[in-house]
Amino acid sequence: MAAVTYELIKKDSKSKARRGRVHTPHGSIETPVFMPVGTAATVKAMRPDEVKEMGAQIILSNTYHLYLRPGHEIVREAGGLHKFMNWDRAILTDSGGFQVFSLGDLRKITEEGVEFRSHIDGSKHMLSPEKSIEVQNALGSDIIMAFDECAPYPADRGYVKNSLERTTRWLKRCKEANKNEDFQSLFGIMQGGMYQDLRYQSAMEIVDLDLPGYAIGGLSVGEPKDIMYEVLDYCVDYLPADKPRYLMGVGSPDYLFEGVERGVDMFDCVLPTRIARNGTAMTSRGRVVIKNAAHERDFTALDPECDCYTCRNYSKAYLRHLFKSNEILSSMLLTNHNLHFLINLMSNMRKAIEEDRFLEFKREFYNKYGKF
Numbered sequence: 116m117a118a119v120t121y122e123l124i125k126k127d128s129k130s131k132a133r134r135g136r137v138h139t140p141h142g143s144i145e146t147p148v149f150m151p152v153g154t155a156a157t158v159k160a161m162r163p164d165e166v167k168e169m170g171a172q173i174i175l176s177n178t179y180h181l182y183l184r185p186g187h188e189i190v191r192e193a194g195g196l197h198k199f200m201n202w203d204r205a206i207l208t209d210s211g212g213f214q215v216f217s218l219g220d221l222r223k224i225t226e227e228g229v230e231f232r233s234h235i236d237g238s239k240h241m242l243s244p245e246k247s248i249e250v251q252n253a254l255g256s257d258i259i260m261a262f263d264e265c266a267p268y269p270a271d272r273g274y275v276k277n278s279l280e281r282t283t284r285w286l287k288r289c290k291e292a293n294k295n296e297d298f299q300s301l302f303g304i305m306q307g308g309m310y311q312d313l314r315y316q317s318a319m320e321i322v323d324l325d326l327p328g329y330a331i332g333g334l335s336v337g338e339p340k341d342i343m344y345e346v347l348d349y350c351v352d353y354l355p356a357d358k359p360r361y362l363m364g365v366g367s368p369d370y371l372f373e374g375v376e377r378g379v380d381m382f383d384c385v386l387p388t389r390i391a392r393n394g395t396a397m398t399s400r401g402r403v404v405i406k407n408a409a410h411e412r413d414f415t416a417l418d419p420e421c422d423c424y425t426c427r428n429y430s431k432a433y434l435r436h437l438f439k440s441n442e443i444l445s446s447m448l449l450t451n452h453n454l455h456f457l458i459n460l461m462s463n464m465r466k467a468i469e470e471d472r473f474l475e476f477k478r479e480f481y482n483k484y485g486k487f
């Protein structure tokens with residue numbers, strides 16, 4: 116029995132949306148779920164007790180970053196990532212494949228793995244399926260992601276086909292490297308670019324390995340919204356219904372609604388924490404750019420419908436002052452609100468699916484939120 120299992124609780128009658136539960140060694144996760152990103156073993160500007168208090172059930176961290184700094188051996192000696200960062204709920208770690216492409220100074224991709232220079236100090240490194248699994252085993256995360264290549268967008272068919280076939284060969288090596296780990300569940304990642312037949316091929320190849328869960332990779336890489344939704348329309352159906360489905364790198368409220376409607380269970384994205392540090396808040400009335408002069412004498416809360424610590428205690432005028440003064444508290448309060456907003460949104464989506472009114476809830480939200 117895998118350490119991570121999926122329990123389907125309710126399927127929406129008018130869409131592919133589904134309410135479920137993912138069981139892990141560090142607790143159960145109610146789905147659909149948004150996972151706050153804690154790249155370097157911290158959800159930036161947040162303390163773990165605040166992240167827990169707002170209802171986060173699982174957070175994401177990154178192999179690429181922790182391998183480079185402080186080094187996975189240090190985290191192993193600290194007793195693993197849960198101990199090191201004082202987080203006792205579930206952790207999912209991405210494999211480093213994508214981050215090497217998006218962050219590292221990519222040198223070479225071979226059958227063995229990927230050679231790259233660190234974005235921190237330019238030192239040369241090699242990540243392979245075996246190395247990625249060794250690092251994730253040292254981190255001790257509950258869900259570990261396969262070492263894959265996320266094909267760039269756009270990319271021609273030939274490149275995408277060769278890339279997905281190598282990603283499948285890498286997945287088999289990941290499974291072999293992880294075979295002695297009882298408490299860490301390996302998720303496969305579907306690639307195939309924007310080509311339906313290649314997505315099908317990738318799905319069949321990874322599902323054949325009978326893993327505890329599957330991610331849809333290769334999306335949220337700059338493709339237009341309608342292309343992502345079109346690809347999602349068929350990708351979810353290629354994955355087994357009795358396993359969790361994870362859409363990587365998504366997202367903002369509209370992407371979350373569209374993903375949930377198409378049957379996705381798990382999401383992660385740097386957006387809420389990243390834009391908070393840049394002074395933008397997600398609210399029930401759309402985005403609020405706090406530095407705008409309009410907020411200078413606005414002594415009302417950021418979001419009239421939000422009961423987070425920030426909205427209960429501070430005004431837009433004060434938050435604008437903090438941001439303009441480049442105060443650390445600005446990032447803390449806006450991050451707290453943005454994460455609370457998305458976690459609360461997912462909780463309301465789960466309730467709406469339970470009450471068979473998901474599409475109505477989506478319409479209500481869109482009407483209030485305005486343009487995306």
Ligand SMILES: CC1(C)O[C@@H]2[C@@H](CO[C@@]3(CNc4nc5cc6c(=O)[nH]c(N)nc6cc5[nH]4)OC(C)(C)O[C@@H]23)O1
Nearest residue numbers: 209210212213217265332333334335336363364385386
């Ligand atoms: C939406 C938003 C704000 O998220 C930002 C920025 C650009 O998009 C993001 C998010 N998109 C994203 N797609 C992914 C695909 C894969 C994948 O195929 N494999 C593996 N192992 N990990 C993945 C992680 C992914 N993250 O990717 C970086 C570059 C990490 O920054 C994020 O736009």
